[in-house]
Amino acid sequence: xxxxxxxxxxxxxxxxxxxxxxxxxxxxxxxxxxxxxxxxxxxxxxxxxxxxxxxxxxxxxxxxxxxxxxxxxxxxxxxxxxxxxxxxxxxxxxxxxxxxxxxxxxxxxxxxxxxxxxxxxxxxxxxxxxxxxxxxxxxxxxxxxxxxxxxxxxxxxxxxxxxxxxxxxxxxxxxxxxxxxxxxxxxxxxxxxxxxxxxxxxxxxxxxxxxxxxxxxxxxxxxxxxxxxxxxxxxxxxxxxxxxxxxxxxxxxxxxxxxxxxxxxxxxxxxxxxxxxxxxxxxxxxxxxxxxxxxxxxxxxxxxxxxxxxxxxxxxxxxxxxxxxxxxxxxxxx
Numbered sequence: 001x002x003x004x005x006x007x008x009x010x011x012x013x014x015x016x017x018x019x020x021x022x023x024x025x026x027x028x029x030x031x032x033x034x035x036x037x038x039x040x041x042x043x044x045x046x047x048x049x050x051x052x053x054x055x056x057x058x059x060x061x062x063x064x065x066x067x068x069x070x071x072x073x074x075x076x077x078x079x080x081x082x083x084x085x086x087x088x089x090x091x092x093x094x095x096x097x098x099x100x101x102x103x104x105x106x107x108x109x110x111x112x113x114x115x116x117x118x119x120x121x122x123x124x125x126x127x128x129x130x131x132x133x134x135x136x137x138x139x140x141x142x143x144x145x146x147x148x149x150x151x152x153x154x155x156x157x158x159x160x161x162x163x164x165x166x167x168x169x170x171x172x173x174x175x176x177x178x179x180x181x182x183x184x185x186x187x188x189x190x191x192x193x194x195x196x197x198x199x200x201x202x203x204x205x206x207x208x209x210x211x212x213x214x215x216x217x218x219x220x221x222x223x224x225x226x227x228x229x230x231x232x233x234x235x236x237x238x239x240x241x242x243x244x245x246x247x248x249x250x251x252x253x254x255x256x257x258x259x260x261x262x263x264x265x266x267x268x269x270x271x272x273x274x275x276x277x278x279x280x281x282x283x284x285x286x287x288x289x290x291x292x293x294x295x296x297x298x299x300x301x302x303x304x305x306x307x308x309x310x311x312x313x314x315x316x317x318x319x320x321x322x323x324x325x326x327x328x329x330x331x332x333x334x
Contacts, residue, residue, distance in 0.1 A: 049170040051087050055105070056080070056127040056167070058145050063115040067104040075112060081126065082107045085114050092170060095121050100149070122147045125169035127177070133200060134176060135160045135241065135249065137193035137216060142186040146175030154183065160198055160241055160249075161188075201239040205250065208234055212264035212287075217247040220264050223294040226326040229287060232260075264288055270320065273309040277319055277332050278302075289318035289329040296325055304330075 057080055062073030067088065088104040095101025101121040109115055125146070135158075142154040146167035164185065165177040176188040188194075195217060213230045214220060223229055237250040237260070247261045267289060282298045290312045308320035310329075318329050 048090075048092050051084050051091070051105075052124070052126055052170055054081050054083055054126055055124055057082060057117075057119075058123050058147070061117050061119060063107075063109070063112065063117055065115060067106075067116045067118070069118050074115065075109075077109075077117075082109075084108075091121075091124070094171070120147070122149075122169070125167050127165050127167050130163050130166045130176070132163050132196060133160050133198040133241065134163050134178065134188070135195040135198045135243075136188075136191065137195065138191075140188050140191040140194075142180070142183070143175070143189045144186065146177070146187045146189055148189055150187070151189070152186075154186075160200075195243050197244050199242045199244075201242055201248070203239055204236050205239040205248065206236050207232070207260070207265065208268045209266040209270075210234070211260050211262075211266075214247070214259040214261070214264075217243055217245075217249075217259050219259065220261060220294060223287070226287060226294075226296055226328065229294070263291055267310045270308045270310040273306045273319060275306045275309065275319065277304050277306055277330075279304060279330075279332055281333070283330050283332060283334070285321075285323065285325070285328040285330055287328060289320075289331070296328065299323075299330065 057077055059079060061077045062069070063075045063077060064071065064073055085106040085108055087106065091103040091105070102118050103121055103124060104116055104118055105124065106114055106116050127146075136156060137158055139158060140156050142152050142156060143150040144152060161178040161180075163176045163178050167175040167177070167187070173190060175190070177185050178188060180186050210231045210233060212220060213232045232252075235252065237252050240249045240251060240257070242248050246263065247259050249257065249259055251257045265288065279299055279301050282300055284295050284298050287294045287296065289310055304321055306319035306321050307327075310318045310320070312318060316331060316334070318331050320327055320329050
């Protein structure tokens with residue numbers, strides 16, 4: 001083939017090179033084909049949340065025949081539950097901080113057919129009834145509606161409140177409608193440090209042995225060394241409430257309030273012992289027997305004197321010993 005100019009020749013060479021490149025097989029590293037194309041083990045396909053079939057309108061909401069609010073609305077709905085039909089693409093994506101981020105949602109009506117509404121992202125959710133008690137571990141602000149923009153200047157001190165409804169969102173966050181004696185029903189929106197489903201107790205409780213005093217319901221999980229454990233002597237306390245995990249919020253005779261867990265107490269059926277135990281391997285040392293925590297290190301194989309013993313429900317014999325970390329429990333050969 002002849003070319004009239006070098007320019008035509010260069011164009012032809014580039015064209016043929018592109019054809020050969022597209023027709024060439026993809027080069028992959030040596031090895032089984034499956035390994036060459038396998039996706040990373042941790043790769044997961046993103047599944048967006050489903051549009052809730054019912055959402056609760058929290059305020060008067062205009063309705064439009066099309067997702068366009070530049071025209072006058074055809075109607076206005078008062079706060080109520082409505083059935084959804086569809087939503088704009090990526091309606092589930094949270095807006096940037098500080099922005100309300102309106103989303104178009106199509107709903108079904110009985111007199112106008114399917115209509116569109118333009119509502120704030122954080123108002124997409126449903127109010128459902130509830131009947132539970134919530135313990136506020138930290139202070140919490142009150143809101144007139146279950147959205148951040150409805151915050152008031154009122155702040156509740158740590159206490160237990162009754163919740164009669166929840167606002168559930170597709171993203172999984174909840175707001176809680178609580179009862180107050182001076183403002184009526186108000187909302188907690190994303191409160192910090194709360195305990196749900198508290199059981200109101202309201203009676204005396206006898207503590208027959210030394211018991212761990214906890215400033216918070218989870219203090220026992222945060223102890224790093226035996227010296228941090230505060231033990232209270234046998235006494236009667238007034239149990240205010242109880243968590244679903246078995247921790248009690250109590251008040252002592254002097255009016256001080258704190259938390260206890262009956263599992264974090266010295267066993268009442270423990271007996272004196274003068275046994276000498278031969279440890280054949282490293283043995284964990286526990287603050288309380290039969291509890292996975294707190295655990296404060298281990299003892300190397302050695303002989304050791306016990307001053308108490310206790311048999312658990314499985315018939316295993318625990319021994320209490322004097323150690324450099326205080327009086328602790330061991331379960332030999334485990």
